[in-house]
Amino acid sequence: MNTVADQVAAADAVVAAVEPGLTPPAVRARDVVLVTGPWLAGSTSLAAALRDRMSETTVVEADDLATGDAPLAVVFVVSAATPLTESDCELVDLVSRHTDLVVGVVSKIDTYRGWREVLTADREALSGWSERYAHVPWVGAAAAPDLGEPRVDELVGLLRQRLADPELVRRNRLRAWETRIQELIDRYTADGDGTGRRARVATLQQNRDDITRGRRLAKSERTIALRTQVQQARLQLGYFARNRCTSVRAELADDASKLGRRQLGDFEAQVRRRAADVVTEVEEGITAQVADVAAQLQLPAPRPPTPPDAPVIDPPPLKSRRLETQLMTVLGAGFGLGVALMVTRLFAGLAPGLTVAGLAVGAVLGLTLTVWVVGIRGLLYDRGVLDRWVSDVFTALRSTVEERVATRVLAAESAFSAESAARDERDAQAAQERIAEVDAELRQHALETARAATERDRRLPSLKRVLEAVRTEISASA
Ligand SMILES: Nc1nc2c(ncn2[C@@H]2O[C@H](COP(=O)(O)OP(=O)(O)OP(=O)(O)O)[C@@H](O)[C@H]2O)c(=O)[nH]1
Ligand SMILES: [Mg+2]
Structure with missing residues (x-):
């Protein structure tokens, strides 16, 4: 199971074993790390810092991806200033539709001394949001501190370790399958309940x-x-x-x-x-x-x-x-x-x-x-x-x-x-x-x-x- 194609085929086989004939998810696996987060969280700074430190990896921001592009990993950045909100969680869902590997980053830790509490709160909030985020690793970072050098070592170490996982592509593919099947289930359920027709029928x-x-x-x-x-x-x-x-x-x-x-x-x-x-x-x-x-x-x-x-x-x-x-x-x-x-x-x-x-x-x-x-x-x-x-x-x-x-x-x-x-x-x-x-x-x-x-x-x-x-x-x- 070395090549990307092998890993994808292995993931597809899991599905085909139960339900052959399902159309595979329409995604394009991109060999990139996506750095994104809510407004002004510090993603651009962090992306720059990562590019600096990880020349072997392509780091992109959300604007660089087309719809259907599946990054290898998602680095989700939130500022240490405020804890994670519900709309932030929805954003995580959106960016990690086709990617299993999500890393949570609390940014600007040079300024906010209570960032560790914020990090714990963020971890709890996200794992409470969905079962799939239960094992998301969270680290603190300061990509563009007001004083001194960027502090991204922990994140870089974590990313390197996770990206080296030989099963990563297969798991990402499985995640894409999960999203696709969940969408199918949602669509069949909504159609069967007549949800889409309800407004028209009422009219x-x-x-x-x-x-x-x-x-x-x-x-x-x-x-x-x-x-x-x-x-x-x-x-x-x-x-x-x-x-x-x-x-x-x-x-x-x-x-x-x-x-x-x-x-x-x-x-x-x-x-x-x-x-x-x-x-x-x-x-x-x-x-x-x-x-x-x-x-x-x-x-x-x-x-x-x-x-x-x-x-x-x-x-x-x-x-x-x-x-x-x-x-x-x-x-x-x-x-x-x-x-x-x-x-x-x-x-x-x-x-x-x-x-x-x-x-x-x-x-x-x-x-x-x-x-x-x-x-x-x-x-x-x-x-x-x-x-x-x-x-x-x-x-x-x-x-x-x-x-x-x-x-x-x-x-x-x-x-x-x-x-x-x-x-x-x-x-x-x-x-x-x-x-x-x-x-x-x-x-x-x-x-x-x-x-x-x-x-x-x-x-x-x-x-x-x-x-x-x-x-x-x-x-x-x-
Ligand atoms: N103190 C401190 N400020 C930071 C850090 N990282 C980013 N900032 C500041 O936070 C502001 C936003 O940084 P950006 O990197 O542009 O954040 P962004 O998430 O890309 O912002 P938008 O793309 O505009 O949403 C800037 O004023 C940065 O100087 C940090 O680690 N420490
Ligand atoms: Mg930006």
Whole structure:
């Protein structure tokens, strides 16, 4: 077992005896000593000092090695200023992945008088970190002391002795195997547990919940919005319709109270026109409001129905007042006669010569008054009739437009509900599809995890046996 190749082959044989066919560790054995350590520990100084003293050995620092390079030995330097920390131990693990020979060095012992305690603490900390460091030798050194010569003799002696070990290459190779097998075991275990998939699976489950909840929420929000908007439209339109009727009716009543005899005929047409206007205004109001609601709900507005016919309005009952006219004529005539008699008498009393003239004046005055009284009474009567008629017309109109509001809002509501239901249906469909996709991926992950678990169960026992064999071999040759 002299040549490097022989030693490597011997190490590989240990593994092949238990588990043939394992791919060997992808490492390149380098005939160098690596000096490294945490930040500012003094590795560069120590490397320089070692180069000085050990010309037969190549001493390198971490930067000089490529990934996969396996140094012959690792000199791990920590300052005597502070004891070893956990991150230092992780660093040791990292640099000695493919190298069995690790030497611990406490540096700057010229400055720190308590370095021996630090060294003991470091030794304990590292052997406590991992079983494999139980036999790591520790020495103190001062590679670049503030005063005097470097103190590295003990380290140099130790290194020379250890590097002369004929089994060194084989043990390093075994260590590389150990790392490789441990990594394999870790990978199979993680795959079998689905560790790498856990985050993705959690995300998928979260997505699934989000889709379901989002859909439920959207649906109820839409229902509530629809109900609220329609209710509001109904109230506003009802108010608008009533308001229009009331104010137009008030205007017309005012007009009716000021009508002259000649305007009576036009008034009916005016009322009919205004009533038709109100119907049109309300109709347009409904259309606008419904469109508004549709926009708010982001639904298509239903097409406005055919406009309603002009309201049916009976003519005002102005004609049928013959009796009253007769009565009024009689009363007016009586009144006129009274006035005529009084005037005639007055004239007769004042100037008997003017009796005839008085008679004539009295008759004219009486007749004029009669006509005037009868006329005024008739006009007042007609105004009263028209006022009542307007009131009746608008009472009827009010129920017509209110009914129109109710009917059209109801129609719009059912159109909106139908559209909203259709939209829900489409949303449900889309959500279902997305959930199905998520489920498919979840199933795929579960399947692959199960597959990996089977693989893990199949591979782990033999890998553990190889690991065991390698470790036994290392400790046997230590
Ligand atoms: N007193 C004393 N100081 C030392 C000793 N070795 C190194 N130093 C000092 O410690 C500091 C760091 O030394 P380096 O050798 O550069 O340490 P390093 O670990 O290579 O540092 P980085 O590569 O920068 O992390 C320097 O100021 C050195 O002078 C020593 O044995 N005694
Ligand atoms: Mg350095």
